[in-house]
Amino acid sequence: MAESLDGTVALVTGASSGIGEATARALAAAGASVAIAARRADRLRTLADEVGALPIEADVSDQEQASSAVERTVSELGRLDTLINNAGVMLLGQIVDAPLEEWQRMIDVNVAGLLYCAHAALPHLLRAADDGPRQVADVVNVSSVAGRVARQGSGVYNLTKHGVGAFSESLRQEVASRHVRVSLIEPGAVATELRSHNRPEIQDQIEKRFSSVEVMQAEDIADAIIYIVTRPRRVAINEVLIRPSEQAD
C-alpha cells in the first residue's frame, strides 16, 4: 500500500520541465514539501506558485551551487527525506568528429551534477532515515534505457547513464542497512524538451527513430517515481526499466 509523504521533504533537480516538473507536482500531491532546482528561474517560479514548492535556481554541474541547493532545502524546509536526481542532458551523434563541448556538458550534468547532489544530500538522508517519521529515505537516480543498452550514435550519453547505474548500485549496497533506499529509473522515450537541445540533423534522426512509437508522457515516469518512494520501509524498488509499449529497443 502506498504511504503518505506528509511531513517529508523532497528535492527534485531538473524540475523546470519534463520528468522533473511532473515529479515535483506528483510529490507535492502525495503530501511532500518540495524544493525544485534548475537553471531557468522563471519556469521554477511558475511551478512553485502553482504547487507551493521552494524554487532554487542552481546549475548542478557547479559543485557549490549543487551543494547549496541541498543546504537551502534543509535550512528552509527543515530536513531532506527524498532526493530525485533527475537533471540531465542528452546530446546524441556519432563519436567521430563530435563536438567535444557536447560531451563535456553531458559529463558535467549527468555525472558530476548527480554526484555533487548525492554527496551533499547523503548526510541529511541518513539522518532522516534515523530520526524521521518514516525512518526511511530515498535517492532516485534518473538514468535511461541508454544506461542499460549502448547504441551507435549515443556513445557518450550511454557512458554517462551506465555510470549512473554503476554508482547507484554501489551506493545502494553501502547504505542499504541504514534504510536509505537507492533506486535507479531507466525510461525509454518520453515526450519532453530533452531532444530539442540536439543539432538539427540529430533531431531529425531521433524523430525518425520514434515516429511510429507512441512515446510516454512525463507523468508516466512521475507515477513510477511516486510508486518507488511511497513503498513501506521494508520494500526497496532497486531498478525500474520503463519503455513505451511500442518501443522494441
Ligand SMILES: NC(=O)c1ccc[n+]([C@@H]2O[C@H](COP(=O)([O-])OP(=O)(O)OC[C@H]3O[C@@H](n4cnc5c(N)ncnc54)[C@H](OP(=O)(O)O)[C@@H]3O)[C@@H](O)[C@H]2O)c1
Ligand atoms: N525524455 C526522455 O526520453 C528520457 C528518457 C530517458 C531518460 N531521460 C532522463 O530524464 C531526465 C530528465 O529529462 P527530461 O526528459 O525531463 O528533459 P527536459 O525536459 O529537457 O528536462 C531536463 C531538466 O534538467 C535540467 N537541467 C539541465 N541542465 C542542468 C544543469 N546544469 N543544472 C540544473 N538543471 C539542469 C533542465 O533545467 P534548466 O535547463 O532550467 O536548467 C530541465 O529541468 C534526464 O536525466 C534524462 O536523461 C529522459
